[in-house]
Every structure is written in structure tokens, then in C-alpha cells.
Amino acid sequence: MWARGLHRRFGAVAAVQGIDLAVRRGEIFGLVGPDGAGKTTIMRMLAGVLRPDAGEIRLEGVDVVADPERAKPLLSYMPQRFGLYEDLTVAENIYFYATLFAVPAPVRRARSAELLAAAGLLAFRRRLAGQLSGGMKQKLGLVCALIHTPLVLLLDEPTTGVDPVSRRDFWGILYGLRERGVTILLSTAYMDEAERCSRLALLHAGAIRHCDTPARLKAAMPGALLAVVTPDARAAHAALAGAPGLLGLLLMGDRVHVRVDDAARRAPELRALLAGQGIGAADIAPVEPAIEDVFVALLGPGSPP
Amino acid sequence: MFERLHVMLVKEFLELRRDRWAMVRLIVPLLIQALVFGYAATFTVNHVATVVLDLDRSQASRTLVSHFAANGRFDIVEMAATQQAVTHAIDTGRAVVAIVIHAGFAAKLANGRSAPLAIAVDGTNSNTALIALGYVSLIVARFEAEAMAHGWPVPGETASSGADVPLQERPWFNQGLDDRWFFIPGVIGTLTLIQVVSLTALAVVREREVGTLEQIMVSPIRPFEFILGKTVPFFLIGLGDVVLVTVFGVLWFGIPFVGSPLVMLLGSSLFLLAALGLGLLLSTLARTQQQAFALNFFLVNPFFILSGFAFPIAAMPPVLQWFTLINPLRYFLVVIRAVFLKGVGIDVLWPDLLAMGALGAGMLALSVLRFRKSLD
Structure with a gap:
């Protein structure tokens, strides 16, 4: 068809x-x-x-x-x-x-x-x-x-x-x-x-x-995905807005999916940023994007045409 | 094609059978309305509340009053003592007609002079007033005749008036001039129209609302097969309506049925085509059952009023008279009354039958065209 x-x-x-x-x-x-x-x-x-x-x-x-x-x-x-x-x-x-x-x-x-x-x-x-x-x-x-x-x-x-x-x-x-x-x-x-x-x-x-x-x-999704697991995901989500190199933010239950231009460089920066705000990040690690991340990255606000 | 039409019909009748109240909903309102129309819809004026002010108190005046009392058309509810009491009775609606006999009535009558009699009628209901006035004239005329017989000279009548022109009234087809004979056949057409139009419109719109219409349209069924499947059951229900109310009118109200049942069947079938077409047309204009209901309400009342059911078409303004030409009920009422009371056949009724056939074909064609469009 x-x-x-x-x-x-x-x-x-x-x-x-x-x-x-x-x-x-x-x-x-x-x-x-x-x-x-x-x-x-x-x-x-x-x-x-x-x-x-x-x-x-x-x-x-x-x-x-x-x-x-x-x-x-x-x-x-x-x-x-x-x-x-x-x-x-x-x-x-x-x-x-x-x-x-x-x-x-x-x-x-x-x-x-x-x-x-x-x-x-x-x-x-x-x-x-x-x-x-x-x-x-x-x-x-x-x-x-x-x-x-x-x-x-x-x-x-x-x-x-x-x-x-x-x-x-x-x-x-x-x-x-x-x-x-x-x-x-x-x-x-x-x-x-x-x-x-x-x-x-x-x-x-x-x-x-x-x-x-x-x-x-998923492979075509621009940037790389980091999962930020914290006790207070909502606060982390708010704190991360406007971080350098940030391409997208998605709150997923107990974690925040952060899409950045360069995972290796940005991960320590994010950890420092959260610590500065008094939010202890339990873990920041690269993750495989789910289709939802791709969907938001490709169709969400500020997505590439 | 036959398979698809068949399964549509099977489905319709299964749905109807599953609906426990369907038969009650279809039949009971019909019979109740026929009953109500049969008893209530009448132009006859009986038991008119009447107030009498007799200022003469003579034998002649009492005789006149007794004529009114004995007639049955008038109920004397009050013998007033003053003009104020009369006015009050009319104002409060206790009486519709006032008879005022002035002092000197008998004396003037005896002298052969004009003896005035005042009648006041509450004209709020112009129809009742007019008819009551007609009865008043009749009673007064009879009183005059009797007065002459008693030797009271009556003004205007001279002994030498020899040229007497007796008017013999002989109504045809409805010798008793019974209103019911006129109304019950009309009720058949009216109730059938209302029921068939609303049933058809609502049934199709419901399929649209539930989503079955779109589901059917992605199948190889053709629109006219769907429309046939949807209309044949209502055609049969409509015929059932006609038969039911006809039998009811004949058996319960004793309306004569002198014409041919076949002509009636033909007329009903053509009329139902037009009613089904109208219902389908409504269904293409409405997205929801509520809209269909509102449209139905908007259309059916004018069709009813402009049909000649109660109000003579000849007395309507020309614009409305033109509208009656596209009103299938107008033609059906002619046919059904003629078949019931006159017993005439197709040789006389063909123009009305033809008009209904043309209207039915036109409306069905239009609704099929619109139906195709409304699927997008």
C-alpha cells in the first residue's frame, strides 16, 4: 500500500x-x-x-x-x-x-x-x-x-x-x-x-x-540522553532548566531524562549544578532513549525541522 | 446485493425486537392521541356558559330564556340582577355569552314594534364566539316563529309576505355534520407523518452517532442498499400505523369507511415514501439525535398546520398556500378523507396521488444525494 x-x-x-x-x-x-x-x-x-x-x-x-x-x-x-x-x-x-x-x-x-x-x-x-x-x-x-x-x-x-x-x-x-x-x-x-x-x-x-x-x-535523535535519578525528581527537573548544553528535559517518574549535546562533558557539569542547588543526585548515567524521548526530541518545542 | 439488504433488515428487526419498549412506544401514543383527537378535536360548541339579565320579567322574556335553557348549547350559569353583574361574569370568564333583555320587551313585541335584545359574546376565542352567535340567531329565529304562532305580531313580518323560500340543508357524505368524521381520518395522516419522520431521522442519526454508519460505509454496501434497509422497516411501521388508527376510528368512533382499501393502501404508500424521504433528509442535516429532534420539531408543526387538517388552505395567505403544495400531508388528507367518507377512487384522486408520488420521489432522490455527501 x-x-x-x-x-x-x-x-x-x-x-x-x-x-x-x-x-x-x-x-x-x-x-x-x-x-x-x-x-x-x-x-x-x-x-x-x-x-x-x-x-x-x-x-x-x-x-x-x-x-x-x-x-x-x-x-x-x-x-x-x-x-x-x-x-x-x-x-x-x-x-x-x-x-x-x-x-x-x-x-x-x-x-x-x-x-x-x-x-x-x-x-x-x-x-x-x-x-x-x-x-x-x-x-x-x-x-x-x-x-x-x-x-x-x-x-x-x-x-x-x-x-x-x-x-x-x-x-x-x-x-x-x-x-x-x-x-x-x-x-x-x-x-x-x-x-x-x-x-x-x-x-x-x-x-x-x-x-x-x-x-x-532512536539513533537519529540529536544529542545524547542522561538519566538523572534523584530523591526529588521534580526539584531536579526545575533546577536543570536552562543548564548549558541542554537540548531537552523530560520528567519520567522518579527520574529526569536530560538530552544534552555531549554526555561525557555535560554529566559532571549537571552534577555540580544540582549540588549547588542543594539537590543530591544519586546517579547520572547515559541511557538508551525510549521512543518517547525520541518523540519529544523530534516533535517537541525547539525540535529540528 | 440481496444478501446485504436482507442482513440490514434482519438487523433492524432484531434491534426492534430486543427493545422491549419499542412496541409500547410505537402503539400506545398513537392510540392515546387518536382517542384525544377523537374526543377533543371538535368545532361543535356545547354547554356555553351564559349569563342572563332579564329586565322585562314578562312571560315573553321568560319564554325566550327558556328557549336558551332548553337547547343544550347554552348553560345558564347566572341570572344577573344588574348590568354590572353581567360585565363581571364576562370579565371573570364565568360566562362566555350574555343575554340582556331590556324592559318593555314584551310590550314592544305585543305592539308589533321592534323588540331589541342585546347579546354580548366574549370574543377571546373568536371561533367559539362565532359559532355561539350562530346558535343564538337560530334560537331567536325559532322564538320569532313561535311568537307569530301565539299571535304576537313580529316586527318585519307582514301578513301578506307570501313568498317563502324554504332552505333545505342536506349535507352529503357526513349527514350528521359530525366533526369526528372529519378529524379522525386527518389524525391518521398527521400521526403517521410525525411518527415516521422522527423514527427515520433518529434511526439514521443514531447510526452516525454510534459510529456504525461509518463502519458500514467502509464495507462494500452501497448507499441505496443501506437506505433501503433503513427505510423498509419504517415503511412497514407506517403502514401498521395507518391500519391501526383506521381500524380504531371505524370500530371505536364508528367512522364510516365507504371507499376502497386498495386506494387507501396506494395513497398511504405514496405518502409514506414522502415521509421517509423527509426523515432521511432530516438525518443528513443533523449530526446528533438532539439536532434531529429539534429539526423535526421545527418542520412537523408547519406541515401539520399547513395541511388543511383543521384550518382551510383556501383561507391562508397565498405564500402559505404555495408552501402547502410541497406538503405531502395536504394531499394525503384529501385522499384519506375522500376514501373514508366519499368512497371515490383513483379516477378522482389521481392528481393528489401523483403529487404525493412526485414529492416522495423528489425527497428520496434529494436525501440519497445529500446522504452521499454527508458521509465525508
């Missing part, structure tokens, strides 16, 4: 301006960015439910902009909140979506048993969808979205508000799909999920700022 030169405006707001991306089969491609960066708009254009103002989208060789109807059987789009009929049971919801996609009955039965088992929903087949928990609803949404065996799966923040156990089930299903060569594109607000993607696009103001594997994005 690839897209070139995607543009879309909503009135005066340019939601998406010039997106190029290509996702290979068997890849889990992540879209990461702050709210309003254009993630949902991109997804809806790729799914063929929103026409781009300009640009081209190809999905398994089908021109999505010109012929969305031909693309629809090939893909599955799962919005942030999957539309389930709450007055229908789990099995009836699956039957409904399977029939819309003309899935033959034997295939439907085999597939739904397999998917329900993977989602841990087999026991709830006769329960009304409205009586499922948030995580179970989201998994049922995924089951409905996968019932027609799509080649391309578009997931918009699929695990927002989902409990950790359901999230693990969810990712289990996604890895299984990747093995079968399904193309997966998802947006996420969870950094641990972003780490699991094969490639990531960092989105800001409707444009892709950086696009690479998580490892290479």
Missing part, C-alpha cells in the same frame, strides 16, 4: 498536507503524533471513506481514490470506536459484518471461531455487545473487522482505553496477521506500542516529520 502527495483541507484548516508513505506486506506501520496531527484523516482517506483533495493512493494495485468500491473488500478500517450494534449479540454482530462483506457461511463459522478464541471471547458469543467491557468491545470490533480476511488493516488508536490484558490479546492477533502477510497500519498514543511497530511515522501538523524503524529513529 502506498500513498503519494495526500492533501486534505477542512474549511480553512489544512488537516493533511503532502503525505507520502509506503507500507509493505507483513509490516506493522505506526502513525504517531499529537492530537490533531492528521492521523485519523489519513486513515479515512486510505480507507476510501474520505476523498483527498489531491494525491494518489494504491492498495494492492487498486486506485483507492478513483475506485474506492473495489478497494473496500480488500481492506478493513477500524475507527477509534468501532461501530457495534449494542442490541445485537457478539455472534450477530459478526454475522452482520460477515454478510456485508459476502463471506460464505462455512468460512464465516471457521474464521469467527478462530478469531473469537484468539480474542478470548468464545464464552461471550451470546452476550449482547452493549454488555461487554470496553476492552472486549474493542476486541469484538477487531474480530468484525477481520472476519472478511482483509489484506490491509487500518487501525485508528485501536487500544485506547483498553485494559492491559486485552491489549496483549489484541497485539497477539496483530502479530498473527503479520505472519500471514497482512499489511497493518495503525495509529497509537501508547509509546510501548509504537516500539512494537516495524516502522514509525512521526506526524506533526499534517506532515510526516520522520519515518523510520524505531531503532533508527
Whole structure:
């Protein structure tokens, strides 16, 4: 699946301006960015439910902009909140979506048993969808979205508000799909999920700022990262603001991640600075950046364009 | 395509069946409103509270008052002693009509001179006032006739007035001029319109709100399949409404149904097309169920008032009369009343049927077009 030169405006707001991306089969491609960066708009254009103002989208060789109807059987789009009929049971919801996609009955039965088992929903087949928990609803949404065996799966923040156990089930299903060569594109607000993607696009103001594997994005982060562990991380965070050579500061629980231009030179300077303020630093050591550090470094204020 | 439409319908009926209160919500208000309309919606004026000031106290004046008392249209609530008491009774709303018989009424009558009688009517409700005045004229006329028979010469009548033109009133189709016969058929159209428009609009908007609409639209279903799946159930519910209120009107209120059920079915179907189109159109204009509700409220009342349900279209200003031309209820009321009371067929009703068909096709086409756009 690839897209070139995607543009879309909503009135005066340019939601998406010039997106190029290509996702290979068997890849889990992540879209990461702050709210309003254009993630949902991109997804809806790729799914063929929103026409781009300009640009081209190809999905398994089908021109999505010109012929969305031909693309629809090939893909599955799962919005942030999957539309389930709450007055229908789990099995009836699956039957409904399977029939819309003309899935033959034997295939439907085999597939739904397999998917329900993977989602841990087999026991709830006769329960009304409205009586499922948030995580179970989201998994049922995924089951409905996968019932027609799509080649391309578009997931918009699929695990927002989902409990950790359901999230693990969810990712289990996604890895299984990747093995079968399904193309997966998802947006996420969870950094641990972003780490699991094969490639990531960092989105800001409707444009892709950086696009690479998580490892290479980390390597591309300007500067080096130091973890400052202190009993009073909040005070240290305040004290370190404006320190020489400082590129970024991020408070992470009991520690402060400090991004500096030169780790070897700045570490003793920071220790001295904290000591001068009466804050005893237990430890200052270089650390591997997490994707969250990269995200903040690349998209945060004062980040390189 | 048939599979997808079928599963849409299965889903709609499953949802309806799961909703325990759906049937109650659909049927009970309909019957209650039909009952209320049947009993309350009437132009007939009965038991008008009346105050009488008899300053003559003669046999003639007492006879006149007894005519009013015996008629049943007027309830004499007070025999006032003074003009002030009369004014007070009207002011406080204790009486709507005041009859004032001045002193010398009988004497003047006996002398064959004009005997004045003052009637005051509370015109706040102009309709009631006008109708009550009509009854007053009737009663006074009957009193005059009797007075002549008793040998009291009545002013204006001379013995030689031979040319008598008797007016024979013979109302057709509704011999008793029973208002109910006029209103109940109208109630069928009105209630069906309100119910079908709001059900359709809310159902589609709900799918939009819940997110199922977008989910369905990423499937290979075509918009018209979705729209058919969404409208066929409400079409059936609408037909059920028509049958239910018709049977109720005939059995409970004894309204005659002299026409052809087939013409009624045809008229109802065309009318429902227009109502469904209107509901869908509303659903494309509303993002939330609240908006749909507000729009529905905004639209349905004018449609009701400008339909000829109670207020004659011919008496409306031209601009409003033009508006009635795009009002499906206007045509349906003509059809339904004609079928109920006159028993005429398609040969007479075809212009109204055609108009409803055209309106229905137009509104459905417009709503399908708008529906496609509203998905973006």
C-alpha cells in the first residue's frame, strides 16, 4: 500500500498536507503524533471513506481514490470506536459484518471461531455487545473487522482505553496477521506500542516529520540522553532548566531524562549544578532513549525541522 | 446485493425486537392521541356558559330564556340582577355569552314594534364566539316563529309576505355534520407523518452517532442498499400505523369507511415514501439525535398546520398556500378523507396521488444525494 502527495483541507484548516508513505506486506506501520496531527484523516482517506483533495493512493494495485468500491473488500478500517450494534449479540454482530462483506457461511463459522478464541471471547458469543467491557468491545470490533480476511488493516488508536490484558490479546492477533502477510497500519498514543511497530511515522501538523524503524529513529535523535535519578525528581527537573548544553528535559517518574549535546562533558557539569542547588543526585548515567524521548526530541518545542 | 439488504433488515428487526419498549412506544401514543383527537378535536360548541339579565320579567322574556335553557348549547350559569353583574361574569370568564333583555320587551313585541335584545359574546376565542352567535340567531329565529304562532305580531313580518323560500340543508357524505368524521381520518395522516419522520431521522442519526454508519460505509454496501434497509422497516411501521388508527376510528368512533382499501393502501404508500424521504433528509442535516429532534420539531408543526387538517388552505395567505403544495400531508388528507367518507377512487384522486408520488420521489432522490455527501 502506498500513498503519494495526500492533501486534505477542512474549511480553512489544512488537516493533511503532502503525505507520502509506503507500507509493505507483513509490516506493522505506526502513525504517531499529537492530537490533531492528521492521523485519523489519513486513515479515512486510505480507507476510501474520505476523498483527498489531491494525491494518489494504491492498495494492492487498486486506485483507492478513483475506485474506492473495489478497494473496500480488500481492506478493513477500524475507527477509534468501532461501530457495534449494542442490541445485537457478539455472534450477530459478526454475522452482520460477515454478510456485508459476502463471506460464505462455512468460512464465516471457521474464521469467527478462530478469531473469537484468539480474542478470548468464545464464552461471550451470546452476550449482547452493549454488555461487554470496553476492552472486549474493542476486541469484538477487531474480530468484525477481520472476519472478511482483509489484506490491509487500518487501525485508528485501536487500544485506547483498553485494559492491559486485552491489549496483549489484541497485539497477539496483530502479530498473527503479520505472519500471514497482512499489511497493518495503525495509529497509537501508547509509546510501548509504537516500539512494537516495524516502522514509525512521526506526524506533526499534517506532515510526516520522520519515518523510520524505531531503532533508527532512536539513533537519529540529536544529542545524547542522561538519566538523572534523584530523591526529588521534580526539584531536579526545575533546577536543570536552562543548564548549558541542554537540548531537552523530560520528567519520567522518579527520574529526569536530560538530552544534552555531549554526555561525557555535560554529566559532571549537571552534577555540580544540582549540588549547588542543594539537590543530591544519586546517579547520572547515559541511557538508551525510549521512543518517547525520541518523540519529544523530534516533535517537541525547539525540535529540528 | 440481496444478501446485504436482507442482513440490514434482519438487523433492524432484531434491534426492534430486543427493545422491549419499542412496541409500547410505537402503539400506545398513537392510540392515546387518536382517542384525544377523537374526543377533543371538535368545532361543535356545547354547554356555553351564559349569563342572563332579564329586565322585562314578562312571560315573553321568560319564554325566550327558556328557549336558551332548553337547547343544550347554552348553560345558564347566572341570572344577573344588574348590568354590572353581567360585565363581571364576562370579565371573570364565568360566562362566555350574555343575554340582556331590556324592559318593555314584551310590550314592544305585543305592539308589533321592534323588540331589541342585546347579546354580548366574549370574543377571546373568536371561533367559539362565532359559532355561539350562530346558535343564538337560530334560537331567536325559532322564538320569532313561535311568537307569530301565539299571535304576537313580529316586527318585519307582514301578513301578506307570501313568498317563502324554504332552505333545505342536506349535507352529503357526513349527514350528521359530525366533526369526528372529519378529524379522525386527518389524525391518521398527521400521526403517521410525525411518527415516521422522527423514527427515520433518529434511526439514521443514531447510526452516525454510534459510529456504525461509518463502519458500514467502509464495507462494500452501497448507499441505496443501506437506505433501503433503513427505510423498509419504517415503511412497514407506517403502514401498521395507518391500519391501526383506521381500524380504531371505524370500530371505536364508528367512522364510516365507504371507499376502497386498495386506494387507501396506494395513497398511504405514496405518502409514506414522502415521509421517509423527509426523515432521511432530516438525518443528513443533523449530526446528533438532539439536532434531529429539534429539526423535526421545527418542520412537523408547519406541515401539520399547513395541511388543511383543521384550518382551510383556501383561507391562508397565498405564500402559505404555495408552501402547502410541497406538503405531502395536504394531499394525503384529501385522499384519506375522500376514501373514508366519499368512497371515490383513483379516477378522482389521481392528481393528489401523483403529487404525493412526485414529492416522495423528489425527497428520496434529494436525501440519497445529500446522504452521499454527508458521509465525508
